[in-house]
Amino acid sequence: MYAEFTCMLGTAKIKTTTYPKSNGIVERFHQHVKSAIKAHENDTWSEIVPIILLGIRTTVKEDLQSSCAEIVYGANLRLPSKMVDVSSIPFCDNNFITNH
DSSP, rough: OOOHHHHTTOOOOOOOOSHHHHHHHHHHEEEEHHHHHHOOOOOOOHHHHHHHHHHHSSEEETTTEEEEHHHHHSOOOOOOSSSSSSGGSSOHHHHHHHOO
């Protein structure tokens, strides 16, 4: 039944080792994510994982000269900082801050 299901999806069943050290690429990615989580002083790590993954997916890889998102989607992802037009934000008057 599983063989028919994978055939229908056009995928192949692969086996992986029970020893994590053999999965070098996956282990390096996990180490990268773990380091990014530790860099944030936040007790609720689950809240920062999406922004960490966004950063990883939009970082340009030097050897490929493109980001992972660009390879997968054919376009770069919009970062939160690019979604706001900074020029439309009114200038903050220092007198207002001092008086209030």
